[in-house]
Amino acid sequence: VTIDVADLFPGAADGVYLNTASMALGSRQGVDAINRAVDQWSRGRFDWSKAEVVAEEVRSLVASLLRVDANDIAQVSGVSAGAATVAAQLPSTTASGANVVVPARDYASNFLPWMLLEDRGYELRAVEDVSGELSTDAFAKVIDSHTALVATSLVQSFSGFRVDLDGLKQLTRDSGAWLVLDVSQALGAIDIDVNGVDALFGCGHKWTLGMRGIAHLYVRPSLRDSFSPIVPGWNATADPMPFYGPSLSLSESASKLDASRPWFNPLVDVEGLRIITDVGIRDIEVHNMALVDELESRGVSIPFPRANRSSIVSFDVPDSDATIKGFERDNIIASARAGKVRISMHLYNTVEDVDRLVAAIA
Numbered sequence: 001v002t003i004d005v006a007d008l009f010p011g012a013a014d015g016v017y018l019n020t021a022s023m024a025l026g027s028r029q030g031v032d033a034i035n036r037a038v039d040q041w042s043r044g045r046f047d048w049s050k051a052e053v054v055a056e057e058v059r060s061l062v063a064s065l066l067r068v069d070a071n072d073i074a075q076v077s078g079v080s081a082g083a084a085t086v087a088a089q090l091p092s093t094t095a096s097g098a099n100v101v102v103p104a105r106d107y108a109s110n111f112l113p114w115m116l117l118e119d120r121g122y123e124l125r126a127v128e129d130v131s132g133e134l135s136t137d138a139f140a141k142v143i144d145s146h147t148a149l150v151a152t153s154l155v156q157s158f159s160g161f162r163v164d165l166d167g168l169k170q171l172t173r174d175s176g177a178w179l180v181l182d183v184s185q186a187l188g189a190i191d192i193d194v195n196g197v198d199a200l201f202g203c204g205h206k207w208t209l210g211m212r213g214i215a216h217l218y219v220r221p222s223l224r225d226s227f228s229p230i231v232p233g234w235n236a237t238a239d240p241m242p243f244y245g246p247s248l249s250l251s252e253s254a255s256k257l258d259a260s261r262p263w264f265n266p267l268v269d270v271e272g273l274r275i276i277t278d279v280g281i282r283d284i285e286v287h288n289m290a291l292v293d294e295l296e297s298r299g300v301s302i303p304f305p306r307a308n309r310s311s312i313v314s315f316d317v318p319d320s321d322a323t324i325k326g327f328e329r330d331n332i333i334a335s336a337r338a339g340k341v342r343i344s345m346h347l348y349n350t351v352e353d354v355d356r357l358v359a360a361i362a
């Protein structure tokens with residue numbers, strides 16, 4: 001991609017940032033927006049109604065990234081809230097064999113809400129990965145006609161493994177289960193085709209270049225009508241500013257599932273999403289995957305087939321915590337996850353970053 005990294009992400013010059021899988025690097029526009037907001041707030045001049053309008057722009061930009069209507073996107077507080085909203089729709093059951101399917105090492109926020117369904121009569125079938133790999137066959141072995149839903153991260157946070165989305169769509173179509181995706185490690189980095197997906201959610205502080213605070217929830221429109229909100233407040237009503245009852249009604253769009261929204265976050269999130277949209281999701285994916293190829297060509301072994309790779313790469317080192325500390329001394333920011341070093345590369349990363357990483361590993 002041809003972006004002016006120094007202009008859009010001045011902080012990128014302060015070392016090698018390989019940690020978007022934890023949180024995005026702040027954009028110049030995002031940092032300016034939040035600084036302005038803090039200043040206005042400190043003087044009692046912060047206009048929250050404008051922040052509400054910006055939050056609607058965030059909704060539209062996320063919708064366009066997913067090629068759906070803005071009315072199909074809800075804004076919730078985190079992935080945990082997105083998953084809990086979907087989980088809440090499953091009624092208690094006494095049906096024998098009722099189950100939900102989740103990767104055993106999926107991220108906690110996309111695991112615990114499904115685990116709680118055990119209290120409502122569902123068996124949680126955890127799909128074990130093999131060295132990070134989650135094959136479609138491994139899902140197929142546990143899915144049956146009693147599977148209510150399959151909930152998986154599209155890209156696994158600890159390993160960077162990208163599940164075979166088409167394969168999962170086929171499996172869930174055949175079995176009648178809902179396909180639910182956590183796209184936290186994909187939205188903003190990967191072009192996602194929501195056709196065949198029943199619900200998805202992703203947080204806003206990673207690949208879409210926002211701040212932590214708003215997550216995005218999509219529910220297939222024909223399914224959404226039957227969904228009940230779990231945290232409805234004034235943002236979930238039909239009228240934009242209905243603070244008081246008694247004549248309140250829920251929104252008919254996905255915003256009925258909205259949580260009460262933070263006001264500073266959208267000011268940052270919108271700037272990040274504009275950058276993603278301006279550069280283009282396909283070009284970003286090509287750029288990020290070219291950096292992964294570059295890393296591989298310099299001897300870092302990447303275990304997964306090309307179709308299952310993402311902008312996250314995990315690799316073995318003798319002591320991952322010590323390696324991360326050593327990286328910090330070299331001004332390289334990465335994470336240790338599940339005993340491995342996890343690096344993640346986004347549109348602000350360059351071949352020079354790969355060079356510096358490879359030199360630090362050697």
Ligand SMILES: Cc1ncc(COP(=O)(O)O)c(C=O)c1O
Nearest residue numbers: 078079080107109153157184203
């Ligand atoms: C796959 C995945 N899901 C969700 C999250 C964040 O969840 P929450 O929004 O509940 O904090 C992360 C953050 O690391 C993640 O990697």
